[in-house]
Amino acid sequence: MVTLEKIAHLASDCQFDSFGSVGPLDPGSNINLEKLSILGEGTRHDVCASTYSPRKSPLPGICHAFTQDGRCVSLFKTLYTNHCSHQCNYCINSTNCSHRVQTFSYTPDELARVTLSLYRSNYIEGLFLSSGAGRNGDLIMEKMLETLERLRRRYGFSGYIHLKILPGSSQAHIKEAMELADRVSINLEAASSSQLDEICATKSYENDILKRQRYIRDLRGEENLPAGQTTQLVVGAAGESDQDILDRILYEYREIGVKRAYYSAFSPQKGTAFESRKGQPLWREHRLYQMDWLIRVYHFPPGDIKWAFDEEGFLFNSDPKLAIARELLDSPLDPNEAPYRDLIRVPGIGPRSAMRIVALRKTRRIAANRELEALGVVIKRATPFLKINGWRDATLKMWSG
Amino acid sequence: MRVPDDHCRYLAMHAKSSERLLARAKGFKGMDLELTADPEGVRLKKMVRAVRGEIYRMKGFIRLKPLGGQVLWGYMKPRHRIGELICEHFARRNPGVIVVLGYGSESWTALLWQGRMMQDRGAGLDETLGRLKAALGIPEKENGEDADGANLEGGDAGTLDMDDIWQAYYDSQYCLKRKNLQAFQQRMPARDQQSAGLRLVQRRKEMTLEDF
Numbered sequence: 184m185v186t187l188e189k190i191a192h193l194a195s196d197c198q199f200d201s202f203g204s205v206g207p208l209d210p211g212s213n214i215n216l217e218k219l220s221i222l223g224e225g226t227r228h229d230v231c232a233s234t235y236s237p238r239k240s241p242l243p244g245i246c247h248a249f250t251q252d253g254r255c256v257s258l259f260k261t262l263y264t265n266h267c268s269h270q271c272n273y274c275i276n277s278t279n280c281s282h283r284v285q286t287f288s289y290t291p292d293e294l295a296r297v298t299l300s301l302y303r304s305n306y307i308e309g310l311f312l313s314s315g316a317g318r319n320g321d322l323i324m325e326k327m328l329e330t331l332e333r334l335r336r337r338y339g340f341s342g343y344i345h346l347k348i349l350p351g352s353s354q355a356h357i358k359e360a361m362e363l364a365d366r367v368s369i370n371l372e373a374a375s376s377s378q379l380d381e382i383c384a385t386k387s388y389e390n391d392i393l394k395r396q397r398y399i400r401d402l403r404g405e406e407n408l409p410a411g412q413t414t415q416l417v418v419g420a421a422g423e424s425d426q427d428i429l430d431r432i433l434y435e436y437r438e439i440g441v442k443r444a445y446y447s448a449f450s451p452q453k454g455t456a457f458e459s460r461k462g463q464p465l466w467r468e469h470r471l472y473q474m475d476w477l478i479r480v481y482h483f484p485p486g487d488i489k490w491a492f493d494e495e496g497f498l499f500n501s502d503p504k505l506a507i508a509r510e511l512l513d514s515p516l517d518p519n520e521a522p523y524r525d526l527i528r529v530p531g532i533g534p535r536s537a538m539r540i541v542a543l544r545k546t547r548r549i550a551a552n553r554e555l556e557a558l559g560v561v562i563k564r565a566t567p568f569l570k571i572n573g574w575r576d577a578t579l580k581m582w583s584g
Numbered sequence: 585m586r587v588p589d590d591h592c593r594y595l596a597m598h599a600k601s602s603e604r605l606l607a608r609a610k611g612f613k614g615m616d617l618e619l620t621a622d623p624e625g626v627r628l629k630k631m632v633r634a635v636r637g638e639i640y641r642m643k644g645f646i647r648l649k650p651l652g653g654q655v656l657w658g659y660m661k662p663r664h665r666i667g668e669l670i671c672e673h674f675a676r677r678n679p680g681v682i683v684v685l686g687y688g689s690e691s692w693t694a695l696l697w698q699g700r701m702m703q704d705r706g707a708g709l710d711e712t713l714g715r716l717k718a719a720l721g722i723p724e725k726e727n728g729e730d731a732d733g734a735n736l737e738g739g740d741a742g743t744l745d746m747d748d749i750w751q752a753y754y755d756s757q758y759c760l761k762r763k764n765l766q767a768f769q770q771r772m773p774a775r776d777q778q779s780a781g782l783r784l785v786q787r788r789k790e791m792t793l794e795d796f
Contacts, residue, residue, distance in 0.1 A: 185702045187712065190682055191719035193697045194654045197680035216752040223756030248644075248754065248772065255771070256757055257644075297749065303656070303678060305648050306750045341677075450761065465762065535586075543619045557621040 214297060218287040225262040225276060226313050228447050229347075229415065248306075258345065259298050260311040263327050264288035267315030269350075271372070271383040272456035273420050273449060276315045282454025288317075291329040295338060302342045309343025309365070310334070320349045324356045331363040345410075348399070350391035357398050366410035366442075369395050374431040378421035382457070396439045403440070411442040418471060419463035420449040426496030429474055433485065436478070443479060446471045470498040477504060480534060481527050487511060505530045508568060515570040518555060519548050531565030548572070587632055589614040594635040595628065597665045605631075635664045638776065642670050645780035646685065649746075652722040654682055657713055659781030661687040668692050672701055684712050687781075 248256045266286040267276040274280065289297075294312075301307045312330065317323040327346060334340040346364040348357055360367050369392055373379040376388035386392065399412045414435060416428060428446070435441040448463040474491060477483040490510040491503035499506065508530050516525055518540050526537040536559035540549065549555060549571060556562050588594070595601055595609050609628050612620070617629045648656040656678060660670065667685060674683040675694035682695045684706075691706035693716075706712035717724070 184704055187693060187704045187715050188719045190693060190695045190702050190704060191716055193702060194682045194695055195720065214749060219749065220752045220756045223753045227757055227759055256754060259753065300746060301750065304746045305646055539619055542615060554621050558619065
């Protein structure tokens with residue numbers, strides 16, 4: 184411990200080099216709250232905004248606030264501009280949307296200062312920057328990169344940055360983005376080229392999206408982009424099945440090296456070409472995330488996950504893990520004997536509780552459900568699939584959704 | 585949440601920690617506590633989790649305000665003895681800036697200076713900030729009273745309040761279709777919001793009777 188006066192004296196000697204002339208907490212005097220609000224609202228359906236950064240000194244991954252829909256708001260998620268030259272039939276910023284809101288744009292310094300101010304006041308953990316393509320996508324991409332450059336190099340910003348790469352961006356811009364951001368992403372939007380044609384006439388699936396994703400994959404190294412690349416799809420806008428979506432995502436994980444995919448249920452917006460199309464229920468998005476979790480975290484092989492789909496390739500509105508377990512677990516498992524790969528197939532047992540079971544049984548046998556409960560197993564869901572020392576707590580619960 | 589191997593460090597910060605409990609906990613590794621079904625082991629595990637949960641939420645919920653150009657301060661009245669640790673966290677995030685956290689009768693001060701962490705404990709937020717004002721030569725301003733009663737002024741005249749900027753952004757992210765108050769309340773526990781002096785984050789203008 185030192186005295187407060189000594190601390191004050193030492194702080195007076197600091198030069199504040201990293202903050203330049205801005206000062207530590209000054210967001211600038213001309214913040215337009217309407218602009219802030221409209222450009223923020225433009226990213227409301229962009230759901231790929233979780234903080235994840237395996238840096239050498241990891242970011243805390245703190246959740247700063249949650250909206251009333253229960254979603255974390257740890258990033259300042261905004262568009263650079265809501266002006267766009269693309270014709271995406273579901274998007275309110277599209278040129279063919281008849282219900283246009285006023286268009287706004289930040290300047291790089293303005294956006295950098297707002298971000299820095301929110302970060303230093305501990306409202307946010309970082310920046311999630313997306314944008315409409317403006318009149319010239321290259322120019323907007325340059326402006327976004329200038330914003331990041333100012334944040335990182337002029338203001339010494341060490342928080343998290345997720346940058347959306349605009350479709351069709353040049354390799355040079357992508358390379359620069361990867362040096363400045365923690366994570367980048369390009370939205371797939373659809374599961375195939377023909378489905379993208381259905382929802383957007385101005386983007387090429389192969390050239391504007393997949394080719395750019397491959398650039399990112401090939402340019403990624405030890406020194407750049409610690410949190411890798413992600414992607415996002417609009418679910419149900421082009422009539423695709425859940426199996427179509429997950430087949431594409433399996434390809435993305437395997438061939439492109441995408442860290443994770445995000446799903447946004449299609450919701451018709453006023454004035455867009457798809458205004459009269461039926462919106463997708465949120466449960467569909469939720470079931471896709473559950474399937475995605477089984478693929479990425481549980482490492483279920485494609486041969487297992489196929490059991491969750493109906494004949495037309497859609498998921499039921501019930502837990503897909505339960506559907507898979509019903510098909511694959513013919514007889515109840517003894518947690519004292521079953522291998523790890525079988526344990527995680529049981530509903531109510533996840534990778535962590537399965538590892539705890541494996542660790543515990545090295546020292547003694549599991550004799551009762553309450554011991555499993557203490558290890559994190561959800562007994563109500565797991566018991567129909569388990570027998571402990573020959574005893575099975577069989578009920579009809581196994582067959583209910 | 586996993587139980588870490590340095591769980592005794594967290595247990596020592598618990599408001600109801602005792603020498604006896606610490607001695608008992610030293611016999612456990614993190615994994616032992618995770619696997620235990622023994623009632624006292626389960627209690628120790630819960631105490632460690634309670635402290636880590638509060639640390640996690642305080643790091644997220646505390647809002648910092650400027651005092652001059654060299655001090656960031658925030659209200660915090662934690663249930664457990666985590667003040668020093670949280671203050672150090674914010675000082676590391678803002679090198680060269682003095683961070684002061686606290687409430688009426690306790691305060692914590694930290695400064696990361698040339699890679700070294702300088703820390704002090706005080707007898708309350710107002711008292712500490714008053715001493716810092718005097719030491720740094722920060723003049724008293726008219727109408728400098730802030731919402732928490734501290735005699736302070738945040739930011740330069742003419743700039744928007746950060747709360748207004750945040751609220752405008754926060755409201756822009758709201759999506760009625762996805763409304764899920766249960767998830768909101770689970771993740772923003774009122775108790776921890778109170779500890780961090782956080783205004784309840786909600787769309788006050790659009791609240792209905794149903795929200796209550």
